[in-house]
Amino acid sequence: MLFTGATALLILFALLIVIRRRYFHPLSHVPGPFLWSVSSFPVLYHQGIEEGQLMHILPALHEQYGPVVRIGPNxxxxxxxxxxxxxxxxxYKFSKDPDFYGPMEGPxxxxxxxTILSAKEHQIRRSYLNPFFSRRSVLDxxxxxxxxxxxxLHLLKSSLVSAGVFDAHHAIRAxxxxxxxxxxYARCWNQMDQGDWGAGYQLAIQDVQLFFPWxxxxPFLVPLFGLIPDWVNTMVFPPFKKWYDSLTIVRAAVTEVRKEISLGIKPARRTIFHELMDPAPLDAPEFGSKTRExxxxxxxxxxxxxxxxxxxxxxGSTAGRGIFEVLSNPEVHLKLSGELVNAFPNPEDIxxxxxxxxxxxxxxxxxALRLNPGLPGHLPRVVPSSGATFDDVxxxxxxxxxxxxxxxxxxAAIFGPDPTTFDPERWVNESNMKEVExxxxxxxxxxxxxxRGSRNCLGQAVAMCELFYTIGTVFRHFPPGSIDVHPEFSREDLQLTELLLGYHPRKARKFKIVSGRNLAVVN
Structure with a gap:
């Protein structure tokens, strides 16, 4: 009888929560599916159980409910x-959502x-590294x-000659x-020299992010997660070992650089560790000449x-997508190779x-960036004290x-009726027409x-340099017919999921390149 009464009270309590969230919540006027408006379970299901499929569900929700959709109680x-x-x-005045970003601090x-929520604190922390990742530094x-x-490039050529196949998925990430x-770091990990291309490390990073949706x-589990010793995590989740191995390497580097600085040893070149240990004055005008903590x-x-x-x-993921798309489109491959050959008659001059x-x-x-962005999914912010209005909501x-x-x-209103198609011509204005511009x-x-904005990707200049070099170099050296996509690999294997970073499903086949009929013409 007591059990029955307690059960009834729990059911009544849950029912009251549902009624309140759906009909009396400050967001009750925002359209959206019933279950999504009263519970966080739909997002957890698509993110945690389906491993990052939310971004593929959202288009249908917006199609049904409009440009502003309620996808959670708040x-x-x-x-x-x-x-x-x-x-x-x-x-911006919208701060980051602590419940979304907080768990990323756990590991x-x-x-x-x-994960820093405050705009000012983020600006201070980022000031340590902005010069290090600037375009000028990248050019240097x-x-x-x-x-x-x-x-x-050497590994690609030698692998194709000796085995006829190249593990592009892991190699490009390495x-x-x-x-x-x-x-x-000025301390290369040399994953391209490893037999598995560092695949264990790459998988470990993905596996760590599988915990984030949960x-x-x-969020009350976050402090508990942080208390678990590393050796326990490694024992329960063996793939984490590669992750913890990498942490050990970085910890040792921090200790080494700190010791060198204390001894007055001048480095051959400054690293990210030197920048983060430097209490130089802040460069933002509002901070004056104040030194950093x-x-x-x-x-x-x-x-x-x-x-x-x-x-x-x-x-690595974006570069791989770009190479796959070019190899899958003979006309694109031909035009890109022609442009590169004309620009660099000697490929060593790139x-x-x-x-x-x-x-x-x-x-x-x-x-490649459009179809395979590094951060494809939703990035929550919190509406400031002044409130906000979007599309009259x-x-x-x-x-x-x-x-x-x-x-x-x-x-489709921006990128045309077939936005899923890979089409470099979207970005080319050969005729210099105002309409195209x-x-x-x-x-x-x-x-x-x-x-975009003050929280855009810190390493954007480095990433763009990598993309230009990898895609440009590969297709300067490999004309049409010299290489191809492995016949067992398909576009479906490139479907993105959103954990935090964009990933291909773990069970998807990995992108491989095979020798083409004209491999011998490669220079």
């Missing part, structure tokens, strides 16, 4: 591209640049990307890891790990500034609001693969 998703700058612009057990360090690209660890739904070794370690993990998958001037190559890279302070690069990049400008506004 969360709204927007589809109108004109709202993007209002939420994510440089002068590292400290805040990182990505261009030789790192050039050398690693040359190594990747290339990205080697670039960012050499660039940022921790975001049940010294960062703890734990914070330095966490930011360094974040740079590597994010840079490896995002750039350089970034020259690559950036090639309009068709730029179009190929922008299409008023949202009260404290509402969580988000937009998705995936939806913006597939907006205006269309390209509108597309540029909607291309948010790196985000």
């Amino acid at each position: 969360e709204v998703h927007l589809s109108n591209p004109s709202n993007y700058d209002k939420v994510y612009s440089v002068g 590292l057990k400290t805040p990182i640049i990505l 360090m261009e030789h790192v990307v050039r050398d690693k690209t040359g190594k990747l 290339f990205s890891v080697d670039v960012i660890t050499e660039y940022a 921790l975001q739904t049940f 010294p960062l703890s070794d734990l914070s330095i370690f966490a930011d360094a790990v974040n740079v590597t993990g994010a840079g490896a998958e995002t750039t 350089d970034l500034l020259s690559l950036e001037k090639l309009p068709y190559l730029r179009g190929v890279i922008k299409e 008023a949202l009260p302070p404290g509402t969580v609001v988000s937009m998705s690069a995936w939806l913006m990049h597939h907006d 205006d269309r390209i400008w509108a597309q540029e506004k909607c291309l948010v693969a790196f985000g």
